[in-house]
Amino acid sequence: xxxxxxxxxxxxxxxxxxxxxxxxxxxxxxxxxxxxxxxxxxxxxxxxxxxxxxxxxxxxxxxxxxxxxxxxxxxxxxxxxxxxxxxxxxxxxxxxxxxxxxxxxxxxxxxxxxxxxxxxxxxxxxxxxxxxxxxxxxxxxxxxxxxxxxxxxxxxxxxxxxxxxxxxxxxxxxxxxxxxxxxxxxxxxxxxxxxxxxxxxxxxxxxxxxxxxxxxxxxxxxxxxxxxxx
Numbered sequence: 001x002x003x004x005x006x007x008x009x010x011x012x013x014x015x016x017x018x019x020x021x022x023x024x025x026x027x028x029x030x031x032x033x034x035x036x037x038x039x040x041x042x043x044x045x046x047x048x049x050x051x052x053x054x055x056x057x058x059x060x061x062x063x064x065x066x067x068x069x070x071x072x073x074x075x076x077x078x079x080x081x082x083x084x085x086x087x088x089x090x091x092x093x094x095x096x097x098x099x100x101x102x103x104x105x106x107x108x109x110x111x112x113x114x115x116x117x118x119x120x121x122x123x124x125x126x127x128x129x130x131x132x133x134x135x136x137x138x139x140x141x142x143x144x145x146x147x148x149x150x151x152x153x154x155x156x157x158x159x160x161x162x163x164x165x166x167x168x169x170x171x172x173x174x175x176x177x178x179x180x181x182x183x184x185x186x187x188x189x190x191x192x193x194x195x196x197x198x199x200x201x202x203x204x205x206x207x208x209x210x211x212x213x214x215x216x217x218x219x220x221x222x223x224x225x226x227x228x229x230x
Contacts, residue, residue, distance in 0.1 A: 031063045038065045041075075076131060078138060078169075085173050101190035103130035106197060127201070137200030141172040141207045145218040150227045159227045160218035175207045176200065 036057065039045055048054040068080055079099065087095035110128050117123045127133055146167075147158040163171075180193035199205025
């Protein structure tokens, strides 16, 4: 049998401490698979306490929370994910600043509309919370179908298939970012992003039209749907 010294001598190392075999075995994670993810949201913790599910986690090993996972009321997973999609070359500070400026611009635009309203009904119809507008925009821009190329008899067909929730959220955020980049030279990214989010929350704008065009293409190619199982 090979001794531990022989195994370690034949193992390639990354840096000084981490062997490649250990990294590949654990999938770039320092925790085994049976470790549970942390519940850092205070509202979810209260729900676990009320339902009694918290007792099941008493003797279960828990992973350490990530740096950006906090119990603060300002923490929002979707906003942080959007910041990561905006980020380029690891400059997360700039991406977070752009997102914060977009929220500020949303607040200014909505307050301007609010102050111009004459009746209380019109004022009540205007949403002033930028985070709610962001969530509504991402939800309204999510596609439910997409096209995938399938080759049959030497011909490629565009086959409509249902899309997963994670993929739909990625496409929604990515479309919003690309739409915000398609702007005039005198318009800032944060302001254009604010306009796109407001349009998306109202179920209008370029991103919503892009989603609808994709759905129309899926409807036009529904005759090839059976190729999905072929």
